[in-house]
Each structure stands twice: as C-alpha cells, then as structure tokens.
Amino acid sequence: MAQKKVVVLDYGSGNVRSAVRALEAAGAEVELTADPEKVMSADGLVVPGVGAYASVMQQLTKLGALRWIGRRIAGGQPVLGICVGHQIFFEQGVEHGVKTAGMGEWPGSVERLQADVIPHMGWNTVRPPQNSKLFAGIEDERFYFVHSYGVQKWEFDVTQPAMTPPQVTWSTHGTPFVAAVENGALSAVQFHPEKSGDAGKRLLANWLETL
Template structure:
C-alpha cells in the first residue's frame, strides 16, 4: 500500500526538517517544497512556523503561500498548520503592540499570554479535546510540547446550531485558557509541536495522515 503523499511547505521557516522526519516516521511520503503543482496535488499539506506572527505571514506572502493554502482549503484538500502555522490561520496577531493580518480562516486574535505567568510557555501540557476529535483519537489524556508566548484565547465562531461540520476546538491552559488545536473540515492546526511531542505527537500525526 502506497504511503500518503505529504508536502511540507518550504517558505524559509525554521524547524522544518524535524517536521519532515516526524511525518515520515508517522507513515507519510514527505516532500519539502514550495512548488505550486506539488502543493496542490499532494494528499496533505503541512504549514510549519516558528518566530513572530508578522514575519511568518511576510515569508508566506513572499511565495504566494496564502493563495495556495486557500485554494487547497476551498477545494477540500487537507492542510495542517503547526505552531505559528496554526496562528496565522486566524484573523490577526498582535505582538509588542504591532498588529498584522492573518489568513482569516477562523475568527480570533493571537495575543500575549497573561503577564503573570512564565513566558514563553515552554514544555509539556495537557489539552481538553472535544468529542469526535480525529487528531486526538486515543490520545485525549496525553501531554504535548508547547513553545509559545502568544495564543488565541477566545473562540467566536458561530456554533449556535450543532452540526457534525462545526469546528472542533481543543483547549489548553497557561495562565488562561487558549486554543491548542482546531479541526475544521480539511483544515486542522495545533499550537503545540507534534513533532516534539514524543509518542503522543507521533500518534497525532498518524491520525492526521490516516485521515487523508
């Protein structure tokens, strides 16, 4: 049986090679590229990200990444964002008083974690996953590895009507509740680093790969 074909988007972000290796160990055939044909044709696209929100958006925009990511999402083609690759899917980020627009796939603003806790939030933490989760299936009670000082701390998506298609939001806590992951049709993302989260992170990546 052929391994699912996954592209890790190469736009100059750090930490991409650890993501590539983790995805390979989880059972994918992985290519690191920014080639648009490969981005569109792959069974899955992973968007990593480390550093500042605005810098990641600038780097993505320089290779027209938001357009190609958006095309995949519009076509129902799976995308997984990791860390700042998760954050830029929201409406905007505010760091050191400077606001930058995100992709706006989800409502919400990336802001600083409370100033009465140690930042960055670095290390292992639990999550609160919703019923019906795919990413956390079988690992709902595990810990995952976080490295961040900013997060989305509220969720304003209209969920007045219960639906199987409603986004599934996973939360964690460091001084305040913040969004640790979202699953929304073809689009999923995690604030933590699954590639640094040991066996639990490996299982999460396998769950995503198996869903492609």
Template sequence: MTGTRSGSRPTVAVLDYGSGNTHSAVRALQRAGADAELTADADAVMNADGLVVPGVGAFQSVMESLQATGATRWIGRRVAGGRPVLGICVGHQILFDAGVEHGVRTEGMAEWPGVVEALPAPIVPHMGWNTVRPPAGSDLFRGIEDERFYFVHSYGVLDWTFDQTHQAMNPPRVTWSNHGADFIAAVENGPLSATQFHPEKSGDAGMQLLTNWLGTL
C-alpha cells in the same frame, strides 16, 4: 511530488518558505507513514494528499514570508477545494483573523475568528509539556486524549466565537490548553486542522496525532 499514493503511503508537502524546524516535521511525518517532502514548488504543494504549514518566530514575519512566496494563495486554494492542510505553531496562529505583537497588529488568513495575543502568564514563553482538552469526536486526538504535548510559544488565541449557522452540520472542533489562561491548542475544521503545540516534538503522542491526521487524507 504528486497526489498519487506509493502503496498505502500518502504524499505530504511540508511548506518551505524560510521558517525553521521544517526538517524535523518532515522526518516525523515520514516516521508516521507519509511520503513527506520539504518543498516550495506550487505544483507539489497543490497536488500532495496533505500540506503541512510549519512556523516558528513572529506572526508578522511568518505572514510576510508566506505572502512573499505566494503560499497564502496555495493554502487558501487547498482549503477551498477540500484538500487537507495542517498548521503547526505559528502555522496554526496565522489561520486566525490577526496577530498582535508588541502593539502591532498583523492581519492573518482569517480562516477562523480570533486574535493571537500575548499569553497572560507570569512566565513566558510557555515552554514544555502540557495537557490538552480535546472535544468529543476529535479525529486528531483519537486514543491520545489524556496525553501531554510539547509547546513553545508566548502568544495564543484566548477567545473563540464562531457563528455556527453556516456550518451547523459540521462545526469546528476546538481543543484547549492552559498557561495563565485558557488558549486554543488545536482546531479541526473539515480539511483544515492546526495545532499550537509541536507534534513533531511531542514523542509518541505527537507521532500518533500525525498518524491520526494522515488517516484522514
């Protein structure tokens, strides 16, 4: 795979590092208009127009798998070079400072401030459809601001404190949802975007979100 386009279809690498649910992400991206491929090849990951980082399971195991394959370096290099990356579910969570599960803290990629922690809800996991509250000017949620999206998670980022002095012109756009407490449902930050929910499982709304993301490549 290269970063060239076939017609008007952007190329998207879906990172293959042993996480589940990757094939459904590939199929959804293809339906949304991308030439998407599941890959663990460094050149394909670096040269694609967009990179999608899926993730299911535990924060610690996902981080260990990403580090073992060298994928954390690839993600960091793409972001530093302004190359678009989209994280999904645990692929969203690992972009924050750290995750705490069962009292064990695991360092994340620290692209954004915040700690992934247990949702303070009487019923977990948070499984099913829920509304979100996107900010004004969101690219991901353009035209789908009032739609519901499909979540499956027991952990999330409950607090956002960002020093905007370094990005005064383009501060991150944060979307919230609620399950027991407010938690971050999505972030848009220049080339780096992520969703706690699964757009590939979110029907027409999820398909439109992926289409919106592809439109930024």
C-alpha cells in the same frame, strides 16, 4: 495501503526538518518544497511556523503561498498548521501593539498569553472534544509547547444551519488558550507534534488517516 504524499511547505521557516522526519516516522512520503504544483497535488500539506507572526505572514505572502493554502482549503484538500502555522489561520496577530492580518479562516486574535512565565515552554495537557480525530487514543497525553502568544477567546458564529462548527481543543497556561482546531480539511495545532514523542507521532498518524 499506499503511503500518503505530504508536502511540508518550505518558505523559510526554521526547524522544519524535524517535522519532515516525524511525518516520515508516522508513515508518510514527505517532501520539503515550495513548488506550487507539488503543494497543490499532495495528499496533505503541512504549514510549519516558528518566530514572529508578522514575519511568517510576510514570508508566506512574498512566496505567494497564501493563495495555494487558500485554494487547498476551498477545494477540501487537507492542510495541517503547526505552531505559528496554526496561528495564521485566525483573523489577526498582535505583537508589541502591532496588528497583522491573518488568513481569517477562524475568528480570534493571537495575543500574548496572560501568564506569569513566558514563553510557555514544555509539556502540557490538552482538552480535546469528543469524537476528535486528531486526538483519538491520545486524549490524556501531554504535548510539547513553545510559544508566547495564542488565541484566548473563541467566538465562532454559525450563520448557516447546515454548517458544522469546528472542533476546538483547549489547554491552559495562565489562561485557557486554543491548542488545536479541526475544521473539515483544515486542522492546526499550537504545540509541536514533531517534538511530542509517541503522542505527537500518533497525532500525525491520525491526521494521515484522514487524508
């Protein structure tokens, strides 16, 4: 089987080389680029993200990448978000009282976790739904998290009977929060698969199998 071609979106986010290496280890042909043609033609697009929600949205907007990401999703072309690259697909992020609009693919507000220890840093278990493709074979594994904000309420209104609701994976740090979402061509994880050892490699390989 031919290698899947994956683009890791290069928009100024830090620590993306580890994501490139992890995807290569999982079996993909990977390029780190912000070339619109390559972004649109790749078998899969990975949107990484570290730092502040508002800063990531600003960088993506300045580059024009939100339009590319939106076009891929609308066309059924696979996209995977990681960490803040997961959070941007929700309606908004709230940091220090400042609200920043997200892409609005899913309902929910990214807000500070209600926990005694912040940030949530280290290994944690997740609770994936049955028939999850991302977590197939790794349902009981731990994954590596580094974040202070997350989506703690999920209210998805299926207005069309034919619409399949997204599959939501949960984790808990102080309070339950959304650890991953699988929604057709769009998937996203709050943790870092590239820092999650064999479990993270398997998750990325599972995603590549869906491309």
